[in-house]
Amino acid sequence: QKEVEQDPGPLSVPEGAIVSLNCTYSNSAFQYFMWYRQYSRKGPELLMYTYSSGNKEDGRFTAQVDKSSKYISLFIRDSQPSDSATYLCAMTNTNAGKSTFGDGTTLTVKP
């Protein structure tokens, strides 16, 4: 069983929709949670990172962590065609020295 499972997608939504991207994990030692966005033929870029349970907002993006359920989500409000990309969740624990990634969810936002 993988340590991090990500909703596989692909996901296709109309412009303006609210998008929910989700990951579950099994390692209760994970404390730090990240979301990356990867455009086609580019490297992943860090979107958001959070620590502990709760919500963190940055513009149209909200990252949510529920440690009791071992579940994290990324919400995108008012989605735009420029949001079309693969989204990767990642997580790590103190002194791990590495992050563990989900498999990614490919999102297409149609104009």
Place this chain on the structure above:
Amino acid sequence: DTAVSQTPKYLVTQMGNDKSIKCEQNLGHDTMYWYKQDSKKFLKIMFSYNNKELIINETVPNRFSPKSPDKAHLNLHINSLELGDSAVYFCASSPGGDTHYGYTFGSGTRLTVV
């Protein structure tokens, strides 16, 4: 100014050949990594170096040998390339040894072995 730069961007080579990929970061980060991304987008760590010292070597075949001449550079040499080595290889860096604040990735090297 590119933060993490990798060369070459594309590499097409025959089975059995030896090839190298170079990476440089100008962020002043202490730690650099090599990740492999397969066709299904799964990112798996291969190696990490902290200030030129090998920290993580994640069950990678001996044919893969990283080298870090200084903390701003991390190269990857691959001997006797096999078809299964075809993938995108990403270099990344992070401040310090922890990855709490995430990585900065390069744009990747797309390796195709024929």
